[in-house]
Amino acid sequence: MKKIHVVAHTHWDREWYFSDNEAFIQFSYHMDEVIYALENNELDYYYLDGQLSILDDYLKIYPEKETKIKELVEANKLFIGPWYTQMDEFVVAGESVVKNLQIGINMSKRLGGHTSLGYLPDSFGQGKDMPKIYNGFGITDAVFWRGMPNEVTKSREFYWTAEDGSKVLTINIRNGYYAGVTLVEGDLYQKKAMLDLVAEDSTTEVVTLPVGGDQRAVDRDLKAIIQEVNEQFGTEYKIEESNYPHIFNLLKEQATDLPTVQGEFMSGSVSKIHRSIYSSRYDLKKLNDTIENRLIFQLEPLMFMADDLGIPFKRELLDYIWTLLLKNHAHDSIGGCNTDKTNEMILARYKEADQLSYSTIDYLVRKISESIKGIQENDLILFNTLPYTRTDPYIVEVSTKHASIKLLDENNHELASQILSTEKVYAGEVRRSESDYDEAKYYYIHKVSFIKETPPLAYTIITVKELSESNDSAKTSVPASTLIENETYKITFSDGQFTILAKEQGETYENCLYVEESGDEGDTYDYSPAYHDKVHQLAFDTNDVSVQTGPFLSTMTLNGNWTLPKDLQARKSEELNATVNYTLSLSLSKKSKRIDMKIKINNQAMDHRMRLVVNTPVKNNVSYADTLFGIVERQNQDPHIQDWRKLGWKEEPTEIYPMIHYANIHDSAASWTILSKGIKEYQVIDDQIYMTLFRGVGFLGRPELLRRPGDASGNQYRYIPTPDSQLLGELEMALSLIISADFNPVRIQKEYQTYSVTSPYYQVQTLNRFTNPIQYFQSNKVDHLNELKEYVDLNNSNLVFSALELSRDGQWVNLRLYNPSLEKSVTNEKIILATECNVRFVDLNGDLIESVGKLKEVSLGIVKPGEIKTVSIER
Numbered sequence: 001m002k003k004i005h006v007v008a009h010t011h012w013d014r015e016w017y018f019s020d021n022e023a024f025i026q027f028s029y030h031m032d033e034v035i036y037a038l039e040n041n042e043l044d045y046y047y048l049d050g051q052l053s054i055l056d057d058y059l060k061i062y063p064e065k066e067t068k069i070k071e072l073v074e075a076n077k078l079f080i081g082p083w084y085t086q087m088d089e090f091v092v093a094g095e096s097v098v099k100n101l102q103i104g105i106n107m108s109k110r111l112g113g114h115t116s117l118g119y120l121p122d123s124f125g126q127g128k129d130m131p132k133i134y135n136g137f138g139i140t141d142a143v144f145w146r147g148m149p150n151e152v153t154k155s156r157e158f159y160w161t162a163e164d165g166s167k168v169l170t171i172n173i174r175n176g177y178y179a180g181v182t183l184v185e186g187d188l189y190q191k192k193a194m195l196d197l198v199a200e201d202s203t204t205e206v207v208t209l210p211v212g213g214d215q216r217a218v219d220r221d222l223k224a225i226i227q228e229v230n231e232q233f234g235t236e237y238k239i240e241e242s243n244y245p246h247i248f249n250l251l252k253e254q255a256t257d258l259p260t261v262q263g264e265f266m267s268g269s270v271s272k273i274h275r276s277i278y279s280s281r282y283d284l285k286k287l288n289d290t291i292e293n294r295l296i297f298q299l300e301p302l303m304f305m306a307d308d309l310g311i312p313f314k315r316e317l318l319d320y321i322w323t324l325l326l327k328n329h330a331h332d333s334i335g336g337c338n339t340d341k342t343n344e345m346i347l348a349r350y351k352e353a354d355q356l357s358y359s360t361i362d363y364l365v366r367k368i369s370e371s372i373k374g375i376q377e378n379d380l381i382l383f384n385t386l387p388y389t390r391t392d393p394y395i396v397e398v399s400t401k402h403a404s405i406k407l408l409d410e411n412n413h414e415l416a417s418q419i420l421s422t423e424k425v426y427a428g429e430v431r432r433s434e435s436d437y438d439e440a441k442y443y444y445i446h447k448v449s450f451i452k453e454t455p456p457l458a459y460t461i462i463t464v465k466e467l468s469e470s471n472d473s474a475k476t477s478v479p480a481s482t483l484i485e486n487e488t489y490k491i492t493f494s495d496g497q498f499t500i501l502a503k504e505q506g507e508t509y510e511n512c513l514y515v516e517e518s519g520d521e522g523d524t525y526d527y528s529p530a531y532h533d534k535v536h537q538l539a540f541d542t543n544d545v546s547v548q549t550g551p552f553l554s555t556m557t558l559n560g561n562w563t564l565p566k567d568l569q570a571r572k573s574e575e576l577n578a579t580v581n582y583t584l585s586l587s588l589s590k591k592s593k594r595i596d597m598k599i600k601i602n603n604q605a606m607d608h609r610m611r612l613v614v615n616t617p618v619k620n621n622v623s624y625a626d627t628l629f630g631i632v633e634r635q636n637q638d639p640h641i642q643d644w645r646k647l648g649w650k651e652e653p654t655e656i657y658p659m660i661h662y663a664n665i666h667d668s669a670a671s672w673t674i675l676s677k678g679i680k681e682y683q684v685i686d687d688q689i690y691m692t693l694f695r696g697v698g699f700l701g702r703p704e705l706l707r708r709p710g711d712a713s714g715n716q717y718r719y720i721p722t723p724d725s726q727l728l729g730e731l732e733m734a735l736s737l738i739i740s741a742d743f744n745p746v747r748i749q750k751e752y753q754t755y756s757v758t759s760p761y762y763q764v765q766t767l768n769r770f771t772n773p774i775q776y777f778q779s780n781k782v783d784h785l786n787e788l789k790e791y792v793d794l795n796n797s798n799l800v801f802s803a804l805e806l807s808r809d810g811q812w813v814n815l816r817l818y819n820p821s822l823e824k825s826v827t828n829e830k831i832i833l834a835t836e837c838n839v840r841f842v843d844l845n846g847d848l849i850e851s852v853g854k855l856k857e858v859s860l861g862i863v864k865p866g867e868i869k870t871v872s873i874e875r
Contacts, residue, residue, distance in 0.1 A: 001235075002199045002207050005242035005250075008222055009047035009212035010034075011121060011177050012054050014085065015342045016332045017700060017715055024057055026215055031058050033218045035068055038077045042220050045243040047079045047212075050119035051086050052104045053327060055111065066111065073112030079243060081105060081114030082137065087329040089120070089127035090266075090658035091278055091285060091680040093292045094628035095803045095816075096329060098844050099322050101137050105845060106808070117244050118142035118168060121177040121210070123331045124274045125266035129628040132166035132868060136844030141248040143208075145173040147265035147273055156201040156208075157251060159260040163630070163822060163866035169248060169258075171208050174198045176271065180211035183229065183239075184219050191229055195237055203258065206250045209239075264632060268651035269640075272713060274335070275651070276527035278658040278681035279609070281336025281343060281725060282694040282733075286678030287350040288334065289756075291325055294357050296803055297757040301385040304806045304813065305457055306364045308875075309371075310786045313806055317360065324353040337524040337714060339700060340724040361760050362772040363779075368459070369762040371782035376764065378464040380407075383760040384454040387801055387815065388794045392754050393552040393589050395420070395449045396761050399768035403444050404467040409452065415462060417450040418550035427767055443767040449552040451590065454759065456793050457804070464763065482545050484554040486588040489595055489739075493556060496541035498586075500595070502739045505670065509739075512615050514539050517564055519571045520609045520695050521705065524725050525713040526651065527609055527695055528705035532572035537613075538562045540584055555587040567606045578605040594675070594755060595737040599693065606726045609695035614737065616672040616687050618665045623684040624743065625659040629802065630820045630866045631745050636684045651708040656683050656692075661752045665689060666743040673743075675752050677734040693733050696726040745820040749800045790834030791815075791873060798826050799863060807846050811875060814846055817860075818868040826863040831871060833858065838874035846872070 012027060014020050031054075037043045048055065059066055072078035084104035087097065108114035118134040118141065120126070125147040134142060142160060160170040173179065174197065182194040199207045211219060219225075226239050233239075266273050278285075300318060307313035328346050332338055338346070369381040380398060384390045398405065403422065407415040426434075428441035454460045482493040490501040497511045515538040519530025542560030559582070565571035566578035583600040601610065622633050638653040657663075663682040664673040674682070674691055681692040700720035701712035714720065736755050738748065769775055791813060794801055799817040807814055819826045833839075833856050840851040852858070860869055 002202065002205050002237055004195060004199070004207045004209050004237050004239040005247050006180060006183070006222070006226060006239060007047055007208065007210045007242055007244060007247070008043050008045060008219060009177070009210055010049055010216055011212060011214050012049045012051070013214055013332055014053065014327060014330045015338060015345065017339050017342070017720055019342050019345050020327070023215065027054055028058060028061065030215075030217065031065070034078070035065070035072065037218045037220060038072050043218070043222060044241040045077055045079065046218075047115070047244065049086065050081065050115070050117065051083045052081055052107045053085045053323070055080060056107060056323070070110070070112040076243070079115040080111060081108040082116065082139065083119070084323065084326050085330045086120065086122065087326070088331040088334045089123050089130065089628070090125060091334060091660070092288070092329050093296065093660060094129065095296045096292055096326070097133055097628055098803070100326050100329065101133070102845055103319060103322060103326065105137065115244065116141070119244070120144050121173060122146065124277055124335065126264060127628055128262070128264040128632055129162060129630055129866070131160050131162040131168045132164050132629065132866060133844065134168050135166040136868060138843065138845070138847075140168055141244070142168040142170045143173065143244065144170070145176050146271045147267055148172045149265070149267035149269045151269075152261050152265070153259045154201055155203045155259050157204060157255060158258050161260055161262045163262075164864040169251060171247070173208065173210060174201055177210045178213035180209040181213055181216070183209065183211055184222065184225055188232060192233060195233065199237070204251060204254050206247060206254060208247055264627075268653060269647065269649045272525075272650045272708070274337070274525040274713065275654060276522070276656045276681065277335045277337060277525055278656070279527065279692040279695050280524045280697075281727075282678065283727060283731065284336055284343065284346060284350065285334070285680055287347075287354065288325070288328060289678040291350065291353050291357055293756050294361070295321065295325070297753060298385045298760065299357050299361055300806070301457060301804045302361060302364055302383065302760065304804065305385070305788060306368060307806065307810070308786060308789050309368060310782055310784065311364065311367060313810065315808065317356070321353050321356045324349045324356075335525070336725070337700065339720060340722050343724060359772070359774055362774055365760045365762040366775065367779060367782065368785070369764060370779065371785045372461070373785065375461075376463075378466070379764045380462050380464055381459050381762050382452060382454050382462065383459045384456060385760065386753060386757060387456045387792050387804060388750070388797075389456055390454045390754070390759060391451060392592065393449045393451050394759060394761070395447065395553070397445055397447050397771075398464050398763050399443055399445050399765050399771070400464060400466045401443050401767060402466040402468060404469060405446055405448070406465045406467060407448070407450055408463040408465050410461060415450050415452060416551060417448050418552040420447040420449055420548075420550075420553065422446050425768070445768065449550070451552065457791060458788060482547060482556065484547060484549060484556045484586065484588050486554065487591050488593055489588055491556065491586055491588070491595065493545060493558070496539035500739070505739070505741055507617075507670070509615070509617065514613050515693075516611045516613050516690065517562070518609055519565070519568060520607050520697055521568060521702070522707065523697055523699045523702040523705070523713065524722055525701060526705060526708050527656065528707040530568055530571055530607065531706065532568075534571060534574065536564065552590045553587060555585055557583065557585045559583050564605045564608070566604070580604055593738055593740065593751060596755070597735045597737065599733045599735075601693070601731050601733075603694070603696065603728055603731055606696055606728070607698060610693045611690045612693055612735065614672065614674060614689045614691070616665060616670070616689065618667050618670055618672055618687050620665055620667045623657070623682070624664040624666070625657060625682065626661050626745070626749065626820070628660065629818045629868050631822060633822065645709070650710070654707060656681060661756075662748060663689060663691070664743055664748070671740045671743040673738040673740075673748055675736040675738070675748075675755055677756055679733060679735065691735060694727055694731055696728070698723055698726055746798060746800055749820065753801070789875070792831055792833055794831070797831075798829055802868070805846070807872065812872045813875060814842060814870050814872050816868065816870045819863040819865060821865045823865055825865060829860040829863055831858040831860065832856065833873065840872045842870050842872045844868070844870065
């Protein structure tokens, strides 16, 4: 006889086709019902969707409920956490996942503790790195629904592993987290059919049946219903109220021969997985990427440096900014599959997180700079917030009274530099007519590029020297030819086509770049070709080409337009009645291995998708992309692309894949990698990489898509227009191409960090009071600025730097590294500290694993494929 363990729960979408405010009103009453049901024994247990954010919102309005919630949690009646929000696993950074758990677990401490369970019942697929992230928080059990194909294992209970040996005992919910609602609402025969269904794939006598659903009210008659069903089917099933910790304890006692599986799960064979949600609302994903990188690689390291100098670390502020971002990481929110009203609120949170994060950086660099002993007018302070030396060119803006400048290093020697632009600006009070302006009140803003080696986690000072004479020799030249080059590449443009000479390989590649445009009759969940479609290959066929060259930066800029169908009707009738203007710039920096690209598109067409296509010489049937803490290898052609309908799959397994920061194809002769700032979707067809720049659609959900037959996703009963998701207007995409002889994921991630993380800087000057919004206000200097401590230099590391954190007690610096390889261990890896310090290893939550004593040379031992290690250094 199989025992059916009923888990009463709710799945609480913070927002979706409703706003978070609308959902909160329901939750404020729902939580009262939960407390009442548990206090009055209407329910034995209740699982609150594994996320703390909804309780966080509730307790801000009803703080008096905290004591009662804590009592229920400590009594093992109410189960909360460990997440802050129910996040997506494919388009957010690995450190965002870590912060999600850190903040959720920390918040749960005052509420009686968290449920140690990797619970993600509705995420659109499961990332391959989740077992090691879970194990990094002491979590050894997991529950999920979507993405698991039957062909991997037919058992609903299995062990899920990662390359480093991490392992979680996993329950894959049959038919979704709402399957058990039939127990409450179905007729007797439906209840029996449901019990048979959920029991058939369980290889043990322990069967999990979640009873709950989206924003579902408490099922107050659950006990009576269970009693009735037991009376009817007691010869086959024993049904009882249960909870996940109890279920997993039973599984561990009874399960001796469960299958073991490894990898990511993103199959649409048994549930919708929405394999192209990665490109929905590109504009929001780009903002997310910007803020993530700023928080991880700029703000927290800078706050730590400031704390060393004597400016206190504001943990509460940092956590608050993270919670804003994490609310947007809920799977629907980051997916962009919402109403326009909801996406407006998501955008508002992004804007708040954006402004808070850059304003904190602006404040700190100013506070530090103006407090440095002996600092003088026109000193320029450069900050390196990464744990390795920066030698790439800076691009900064400085303000001076004179029209010409030069830069001097700490020894008063002139630094080679390149003036990219100079703008004359008025500093006096504005008037209606510029003829009334006082010439003496003008100043100049110079955009200048130069190289100044900056040590890890440090600042350096150079001086802006104003000149009375002209310094035209330092300015950018504008040659007549359409060619740019540096030490690594030579790029030429002719007749609408780009040719790239990769100097290190001695290979020339012709017609490398173009844009593909096609119809999209999908929705905010899924791309789907138009029923009447035509694919356009768009060359950069323009004569409006300009080139600026110089010793540190050379840029080629193209301006042009494409004529496209305005909408689906025009596409059907093959009209070209919309003009889409574009600007494409390609840039090469001194000694850089990258070709940096920016594409600005004024989108005036609807229901379409635009992709940048990169022609490569690579011959391979697999591609690679970075994941949360590693890389993944994927087939360029799905084995079921032809027979998925016959097999009854929920959607076509189009080889559209997610990426966090880059996608790659390589063979024994060459490696081509595309980095992006916010683009999250790629596809490889033959030897071409297709990067989805954006797609525009007009409905939350549509039925009967060519790629997704059947009912509409989101809301099956009515069309919900989302005109904002058409993304009409100006869009800007940033990508970078690396051509190399071999694929080195450590080197690529370091290149990505250099590419995406700008170095904060500050010029001591009073001419321009609007370099940032808070520059206008007075700021006191720090009475005594401490010396900045040296900690670590990762210049020669064979691991990927992931994060630098200050422990919550402020006593330790936690440095996180990982090995992205799928197969190779890193051996003999050592970290050399600046001075001898107490060192320990901690887990992802900062909890002690092992103390290794006072050291200057820290041995990491063998770092297995995919393994994450966090070294903790005493301050």
